[in-house]
Amino acid sequence: MVSRAVTQLYDDILRPSGLRVTQFSILATIARSGEANLRQLEAALAIDQTTLTRSLSLLQRDRVIERMPHPDGRIKAVRLTRKGRRMLDVARPLWAQAQNKVLRELGTTAWHDAARRLARLLHVAVEKRRLGRGAMRSVRRSPRRPSGN
Numbered sequence: 001m002v003s004r005a006v007t008q009l010y011d012d013i014l015r016p017s018g019l020r021v022t023q024f025s026i027l028a029t030i031a032r033s034g035e036a037n038l039r040q041l042e043a044a045l046a047i048d049q050t051t052l053t054r055s056l057s058l059l060q061r062d063r064v065i066e067r068m069p070h071p072d073g074r075i076k077a078v079r080l081t082r083k084g085r086r087m088l089d090v091a092r093p094l095w096a097q098a099q100n101k102v103l104r105e106l107g108t109t110a111w112h113d114a115a116r117r118l119a120r121l122l123h124v125a126v127e128k129r130r131l132g133r134g135a136m137r138s139v140r141r142s143p144r145r146p147s148g149n
Contacts, residue, residue, distance in 0.1 A: 006102070013098040017091035024095055026055055027064065027080060027088045034066055035079040046126050059084070 010021035029044050030036045037042075041052055050107040056078060059065045064084040080088065086109070103111050 002069075009101070012118065013101070014061075014091055014094050017087055017094055018030070019087055019091050022055060023059060024088070024091050026059065027084055027091075028053075030078060030080055031085070031088055035077050037070070037075050037077045039075075046122055142149045 007021055009065055014021060014024055017024070025045055026041065030042060038052065038101075041047070041056075042049055045052070047055075048142075060067065060078070062083075063081055064087060065078045066081050070077045090145065100113070104144065106114065
């Protein structure tokens with residue numbers, strides 16, 4: 001419930017840019033390195049592949065990002081288009097405005113405490129998901145036992 005309310009606050013303030021906060025995060029992450037592949041974005045944003053792929057498809061459809069050729073054809077790399085850079089340039093000060101609003105309401109000490117706790121929660125969640133994937137891989141790899149029938 002809290003995450004939805006915070007997301008809505010950022011979405012409302014970012015609206016003039018044409019971006020939602022999730023899209024802003026994806027574009028800002030791509031912009032930091034110039035280009036990024038799916039795995040890099042998954043790791044940096046702690047987002048599942050299905051959600052990320054859907055978001056990237058919409059951003060590509062709207063010509064905000066473009067796919068990049070990669071020597072390894074299995075890797076899907078993307079970069080911002082000129083339109084994507086312009087949208088991000090409009091969104092950055094709006095995002096800062098949302099951030100400042102949250103800081104004013106919470107206060108610096110509470111903000112830092114919340115950020116520390118959320119970082120820990122994120123670490124635990126990502127680690128659990130990573131371990132779960134490893135367990136699923138080992139289950140898929142284990143040989144099937146013949147049934148007793």
